[in-house]
Amino acid sequence: MPSVVIAWYSLVVLVAFSRVVLVVAYQRSPSDDYSTTGARLVRFRIGVFVAGLVWGSAGVLMYPHNDPQHQIFLIFMLAGLSAGGVISYSADFVSAIVFSISVIMPLVIRLFVAGDNLSLAMGIAGILYLGFIITSLRHINRNLIENIALNIEVSAREEAVRVSEDRYRLLLNHSPVGIFHYDTNLIITYCNNHLADILNNSSDDIINLDMKVVKDQSILPSLGKALAGEIGYYEGYYSAAFCDAKGWIDMTCAPSRDGSGKVVGGIAILQDITERKRAADEIEYLAFYDSLTRLPNRRLLFDRLKCALATSARSGRDGALLFLDIDNFKMLNDSHGHDIGDLLLKQVAERLLACLRAGDTAARFGGDEFVIMLEDLSEQPIEAATQVDVIGNKILTVLNQPYQLGMHEYHGTSSIGVALFRDHEQSHEDLLKHADIAMYQAKKTGRNTMRFFDPQMQSAINVRTDLERELRKALEQQQFQLYYQIQVDSAYCPLGAEVLIRWLHPERGLVSPLEFIPLAEETGLILPIGRWVLETACAQLKAWQQDVLTRNLTLSVNVSAKQFRQSDFVAQVQATIQRHAINPMKLKLELTESILLEHIEDTIATMNALKDMAIQFSLDDFGTGYSSLQYLKRLPIYQLKIDQSFVRDIATQSSDQAIVRTIIAMAQTLNLNVIAEGVETEEQRQLLHTCGCSTYQGYLFGKPVPIALFEAALRL
DSSP: OOOHHHHHHHHHHHHHHHHHHHHHHHHHHHHHGGGGHHHHHHHHHHHHHHHHHHHHHHHHTOSSSHHHHHHHHHHHHHHHHHHHHHHHHTHHHHEEEHHHHHHHHHHHHHHHHHSHHHHHHHHHHHHHHHHHHHHHHHHHHHHHHHHOOOOOHHHHHHHHHHHHHHHHHHHHTHHHHEEEEEEEEEEEEEEOHHHHHTTTSHHHHHOOBBBBGSSOOOOHHHHHHTTTSSOEEEEEEEOSSSSEEEEEEEEEEEEEEOSSOEEEEEEEEEEEEEHHHHHHHHHHHHHBOOOOTBBHHHHHHHHHHHHHHHHHHHOOOOEEEEEEEEEEHHHHHHHOOOOHHHHHHHHHHHHHHHHTTTTTTEEEEEEEEEEEOOOOOOOOHHHHHHHHHHHHHHHHHHTTOOOOTTTTOOOEEEEEEEEOOOOOSSSSSHHHHHHHHHHHHHHTSSSSSSEEEEEEHHHHHHHHHHHHHHHHHHHHHHHHHEEEEEETTOOEEEEEEEEEEEEEEETEEEEHHHHHHHHHHHHHHHHHHHHHHHHHHHHHHHHHHHHTTTTTTTEEEEOHHHHHOTHHHHHHHHHHHHHHTOOOOEEEEEEGGGGGGSSSHHHHHHHOOOOOOOTTTEEEEETTOOHHHHHHTTSSOEEEOOOHHHTTTTTTTTTHHHHHHHHHHHEEEEEETEHHHOOHHHHHHHHHHHHHOEEETTTTTTTBBBBHHHHHHHHH
16 A cells, blocks of 8 residues: 555656756746647646546555545545636636546545445445536636636737827927917917927927916917817017927917817927028029028019109109119120139129119119119109219219229229109119110210210110111122222332122112121121121132232222131131132231230230231221330231321421321331321322321222222222
């Protein structure tokens, strides 16, 4: 018997140790590894079954035959063990049943085997006890499963609520908008971090703030609207209560309700729109103001001009538009760069503002053009013009002062055109056009001055526009013709001729070059006209080279400054000479002194390149310009042409005689040929000859005539 007990105890310890191993293995396995759950449950149930059999075997192995007290102890021990197992294993109905049966049934069987009445009764009681245990187990298992499921559901809901609260809190604190809650007394109960940042304060200082006592009450109506159950809106400038935060805000307020629908407070969502407002203001500013000078631009000027016209019509007082253009601004830009030009424009804008009254407008019209609008002048046109004259001259004086442009000191001038207005029927386009016309008139009269618009100017502009259109048509339809004026020596022998362009208009007849050449210079039409003149003259030289009578004649062609400064002018002349195969020594280019005033080094280079081709140069209208003798001696000039203004009165004006002698003496010193133009009388020729001039051109020898008449005169 002791050996049986020892063996049973050893088996119990072994089973217990195995169960401990299973528990440790379970605890060390990954908690989220659900793939092995079924296998672990099978092992658990087998362990329970084995443990139940070991404990149940005690009912057979340790059953005392003739000791009722020990039998009762064994029965109660196994019954208590099965009851404890049922409670322990109630979570798994199968394990609890298996354990209960394996513990009780061996004892029941042993009792039935004993066969006596007491054992049979106790066996039957054991079966009934087992039935009770199984029935109770069923109820306990169901309750336990329901409790576990309920706990899982509660835990899941609590986790969902926690996650929702965390998400809501995260959303509030990291939202790009400010959010705050307030109760029905307008006391703030919550605010997020962004609202604290907007108000430049801490959340602790904002919470519990009574909005009824803040210094800026502008948002209270919107907050109160939410408490009334409506949606409230506010957009405007706001100053914070207890800090220096201020700016533009956009706020929306909504009511906060409890479960019964009663309003218990409000929720406000607030955005700082200061930057957006600033950007919108900047966009609006750029739409109406010049970004460089910060003056009103053309668009804003037109708006103000429309208002000024209406005001003038009601009040009867005159207004004025001053169209201002900076003289020689392009030259400054080209020589010093656009950065320096921009500096000048800024300083001009500053000086203009300093000259004007509070109600006047100075606008940048574009480029180097400014428009000044003066309002509320006199009701009398003469007095109004006098007022404008005072302001305009003040502007000219101020703009004449030196400018400091970086490292450069610059002296500049401006030209101003003025158009008065008082009639609301006048359009702003017409007024600007009139002021622009007057400004160009100021430039023509010498610049650095001011001119008022005269309706006669408009007529002149219309004539000029028609003339330009017809001039372009003349080029297309070849209405130009070259006239030739003879040049002779002291013996009246022909030396050559100067070609002079004439316009044979189909309706106007012969148009003087004095009318269309200046216009051609301004419009750039002088370039195609100059090319045609050169081409026609070279073709005539080619024809002369075929005739013994004319082969030694030279031909002088006038070249404009704009034509001469073309980058490909040398190539044009060379190509024309080669195309007509003429002797270049017979071609003489006449240049005016204006060519020498600018870009002298480029001028010298171009003239030297043409001289290398054997072309000769005559300096036309000499004595009327501003030639520098320093440059004159460097120029490859063949001939000086004494202007006819000195020849006309040479017989009566001693000063003209002195000038002519000086020119001739200077030419002889520089080894230059001299020719006098405009010689009309024999007395003039004699005086010129006495002074040392032996080459002449003028009506005394022949007027400019077409080529047929010129050649016919040569043959007489």
